[in-house]
Amino acid sequence: MALSAYKTDRRELRIHENADDLSCDLAEYIAELSEASIKDRGVFAIAMSGGSLITLMRKLCEAPYIKTVDFSKWYIFWADERVVAKSHSDSNYKLAKDSLFSKVPILHSHVHSINDTVTAEQAAEDYEFVIRQLVRTRVISVSEVNDCPKFDLVLLGMGPDGHVASLFPNHSVLNEKEQWVTFITDSPKPPPERITFTFPVINSASNVAVVVTGGSKAEAAHMAIDDIGPDSPELPARMVQPSEGKLVWFLDTAAASKLEGVKLSE
Numbered sequence: 001m002a003l004s005a006y007k008t009d010r011r012e013l014r015i016h017e018n019a020d021d022l023s024c025d026l027a028e029y030i031a032e033l034s035e036a037s038i039k040d041r042g043v044f045a046i047a048m049s050g051g052s053l054i055t056l057m058r059k060l061c062e063a064p065y066i067k068t069v070d071f072s073k074w075y076i077f078w079a080d081e082r083v084v085a086k087s088h089s090d091s092n093y094k095l096a097k098d099s100l101f102s103k104v105p106i107l108h109s110h111v112h113s114i115n116d117t118v119t120a121e122q123a124a125e126d127y128e129f130v131i132r133q134l135v136r137t138r139v140i141s142v143s144e145v146n147d148c149p150k151f152d153l154v155l156l157g158m159g160p161d162g163h164v165a166s167l168f169p170n171h172s173v174l175n176e177k178e179q180w181v182t183f184i185t186d187s188p189k190p191p192p193e194r195i196t197f198t199f200p201v202i203n204s205a206s207n208v209a210v211v212v213t214g215g216s217k218a219e220a221a222h223m224a225i226d227d228i229g230p231d232s233p234e235l236p237a238r239m240v241q242p243s244e245g246k247l248v249w250f251l252d253t254a255a256a257s258k259l260e261g262v263k264l265s266e
């Protein structure tokens with residue numbers, strides 16, 4: 001149960017007193033979407049990010065979810081990945097595998113990690129190819145608006161600079177409209193080479209969650225969420241606006257501390 005929840009038709013803010021409460025709510029949210037999607041389509045196509053998000057997903061490995069969630073129907077993708085070996089400590093795949101997949105019954109063949117033996121450009125191209133195959137076989141739905149893949153859930157973290165996935169402020173890939181997956185070789189946060197979903201894919205998802213904790217991200221959360229007028233900078237997190245799907249922000253009180261009109265004292 002969130003300490004505070006603010007909901008409009010398309011966007012919800014769930015603010016929690018601490019990371020543990022947030023983790024419980026996040027697990028419940030993911031479990032509910034998984035159940036609905038498996039009932040509707042027989043599978044659950046989920047794209048995740050790396051970083052603190054993965055630790056915050058830890059409750060999924062515990063009761064009751066370890067028993068009630070049908071992980072065998074999950075198909076896993078990455079909204080962004082660092083182009084390093086899968087065994088490298090910077091790999092988002094390794095982080096998720098060590099903290100999550102090795103603890104729940106997800107099928108190895110359903111885990112779609114990047115090709116880590118090629119350049120960033122080739123890895124992005126290969127990853128888009130894999131996604132196209134799975135759209136064709138309907139493991140991933142397709143958006144009727146723009147033919148983009150429509151993931152059941154895209155999970156994003158946010159950096160203190162407002163980046164989401166590997167879409168960083170002022171980078172030209174923010175405006176990529178054609179490709180589903182692109183690459184960068186100049187990430188301001190190491191490591192420099194990454195692949196990332198583009199905004200057309202993120203914003204075509206049925207559900208998008210942005211999961212943010214800590215005071216260092218409070219200013220970016222304010223800039224991303226609050227109504228700051230027409231001259232607002234092009235902050236990546238602010239550009240997360242699902243065209244048909246639902247957006248939920250999960251925040252702890254520290255990350256929510258600069259939001260306007262949010263009462264946190266009760």
Ligand SMILES: O=C1O[C@H](COP(=O)(O)O)[C@@H](O)[C@H](O)[C@H]1O
Nearest residue numbers: 049050051052053157158159165
């Ligand atoms: O580099 C990255 O950073 C973001 C944010 O990470 P966090 O540890 O501050 O939550 C993450 O969402 C992204 O996947 C990752 O590649």
